[in-house]
Amino acid sequence: MREKLQLIMKHLRQGSLQKMWKQTIWIYQYGRRYWKSMILYTLLGVMGSCVSLASSLISKDLVDIITGHQTGRLLSTFAAMIGFAIANLLVSQASGYASTFISLKVDSEIKNDIFAKMLVTDWESLTEYHTGDLVTRWSSDASNISSGILNWVPNLIIYTFRFISALAVVLYYDPTFALFALLGIPFSALMSRPLLRRMRNNNQKSAAMNAKMYGFNQEAFSNIQTIKAFDLIHFYTDRLKTLQKDYISMRLEFQRMSILTSVLMSIVGFIVSYSCYGWGIYRVWSNAISYGTMTMFLSLSGTLTSSVNSLTSLIPSAISLTISAGRLMDIVEMPQEDYSQDHAVKLFEKQHKTSGIGLTMKDLSYTYHSGTEVFAHASMEAYPHEIIALVGPSGEGKTTMLRLILSLLRAQSGEFQICAGSDHNQKLNMSPSTRKLFSYVPQGNTMFSGTIAENMRNVKPDATDEEIIEALKLSCAWDFVEKLPNGIQSVVKERGGGFSEGQAQRLSISRALLRKSPILLLDEATSALDVATERKVLKNIMQDTYPRTCIVTTHRPTVLNICTRVYAIRDKRCEVLNEVEIEKMVKEF
The missing domain is CATH 3.40.50.300 (P-loop containing nucleotide triphosphate hydrolases)
Structure with missing residues (x-):
């Protein structure tokens, strides 16, 4: 605990948290324009979670009917399961379409706004940046902001609702099963701390390298005549190879970190899953629960684990958003031209x-x-x-x-x-x-x-x-x-x-x-x-x-x-x- 407090104080001294907070406020200024879209996206996500949860409960009843642990109408339960499956499909497709439509609309509006602000930025200040860097900030970073505005807060609500609702059902039927289903949470929490640091550094390196690559390509293609005239073809191809080598090295470093993280998370996932299987088999064997309840628990344990992992993934996503916001703020917060005399x-x-x-x-x-x-x-x-x-x-x-x-x-x-x-x-x-x-x-x-x-x-x-x-x-x-x-x-x-x-x-x-x-x-x-x-x-x-x-x-x-x-x-x-x-x-x- 003491070490954690020291780390926080270090960040405070370096100004990282203040900077991230300022960047978050800047993102909020855009986000509040689209609160209706965010509410719609959140409702569709919550609705999908409800349909999925209901499907798990109906699947439990269907298994219990088939295995004889519960009397009921097989055909009506089977029909209900098909109905909810169709409903889940429709909600999923509607959510996907609405998400795409809203995302494209928000992305185009934010890019238009950023583009307009760039054009009225003080010209001399703007010339300090390479045009390739400006295009990368306008396209990639603005898209990241628009995607984050639409997804981050709604996903936080959706994943939290999914976790709480699944946990409530598990606790209702068998509280002991919740202990096994939540085994992965402490590990995810421990993993989030190093990931937080490395993800911010990786995103900054990636943004700078992408801008460098884009700038090189833009200049090379727009000056092909000069490259040919000075017989610089080999020189430029060698420069590209050097840049590509640096880019590949960076990407492989990121990939190695991703593989390590993925392997560790998968191992934890296996441990949680097989622990749930073992405990479920024991509870069925001891007649404490039915086969249907066990299958529902196994399904919901996956939901709980994935919800926790999804919530954890929002941390690096937030870091990526603040980095993109900071890169755009560097441009749009430069001195603006005065058109008050129009x-x-x-x-x-x-x-x-x-x-x-x-x-x-x-x-x-x-x-x-x-x-x-x-x-x-x-x-x-x-x-x-x-x-x-x-x-x-x-x-x-x-x-x-x-x-x-x-x-x-x-x-x-x-x-x-x-x-x-x-x-x-x-x-x-x-x-x-x-x-x-x-x-x-x-x-x-x-x-x-x-x-x-x-x-x-x-x-x-x-x-x-x-x-x-x-x-x-x-x-x-x-x-x-x-x-x-x-x-x-x-x-x-x-x-x-x-x-x-x-x-x-x-x-x-x-x-x-x-x-x-x-x-x-x-x-x-x-x-x-x-x-x-x-x-x-x-x-x-x-x-x-x-x-x-x-x-x-x-x-x-x-x-x-x-x-x-x-x-x-x-x-x-x-x-x-x-x-x-x-x-x-x-x-x-």
Whole structure:
């Protein structure tokens, strides 16, 4: 007893129990939404236990009638046994169907809720996790939570009811038999303590290894071209073998523990069963009980043992649940983005839609969580019908600036606001809510699998074919789409497969233009285009009558002379270049 108290105090000092309690409260917040489903599941389980218990009693009467220990109507008892068997089958099937239906519903709702929370989590915090780990947490851990919510408390009630009802019947007919039937309980209690510790460690290792395996596979399959190009096939297959070896070693370790536990529990089960058989035979031989009573005892002893084992198994199940909850809490309890300005932004857009919307930045400073300072007192401005260029060496902050504009990153100080095109004094602070005013074309291929038209309608579901074609013309993509056999219904493969990098870029720009957002951000979005096409795309954007503000980042200065203003990122600031500096950059390119 003293040793047990010391163990509990150790856990308390380490914070394990407080952490598990906090995780349990988090699970409860979801569980209380589905109390009706839990009650239904519990009632079906209790009903099944009642039918099974009644079947055991009827079987006892039937055996006693056949062996002559009891007079009665054989046919009616036999009919009752068949009736309860059918009832047991129906209850079992109904319970299975209801369980599947409720489980799928709860699982989808919880995953949807977790998914939504992940999407509004602070972007910079979220990037600390590998995407494979995020997917594993969202899929496996969320499913574990939904399954646990539906099953754990109802099963606790069902197994307890099954145990108490079976024990009550045994005590009613022969109290001495209960002693043999309950022989396995002390052993199960002793086994639960080491299992509790090892199960928590095993679940944590398993979750981490599954996330690692998923992340490796995801990256490998999405970068097959790079793996082939660098002749890394053997390198990656060897890495996979190493990961698989670690995974197999972990699983075998778990299996060895499971086998040992199973063997010990089976031995105890055999001891209990044969003890019950021996005692039953003795009681029948001494005429203390009938054959029917003995068969009922043997059946109920199995029920008692299985109920105890089931109740014991709920302990590692609870540990698994809290671990899954903790992994999800790591994500969903990170800082959340603030969308409280949604209404104000919609109203601002409606008021200034015809004149356009620009942005202003003054004395902005930003430092990454890692401590790297990117901007210090930087200022810039961009207004409708302007093309603003951001230039500078790689790693100086061009992409970071666009992420700040999109409020994916939050500046530590300074003013960053959208403003009305007609009256620059009418302003609204930048926030996640202002993203609806932007169209963004990042670096790299951002096309999804599907048709060209489906890709376009991702940003504007009600777009007509004519609107799509007009956007394709603005980005110079119609030149090649028009020649395709199926036009805008042509299929785009995963990661833009089937199109060149330059074609995929023009399709991405078309999609951004189709959305008709007040502000367009192009992050090296024309890097795969030839200079003539790049200039033509930017001129089309400038000549478009839509009051659009356009901000581009580029390494190539050949298009700078058609931009309204050019900002060079220098010494953590944004400096406006004059015509002489721009011409010098063009000549030196």
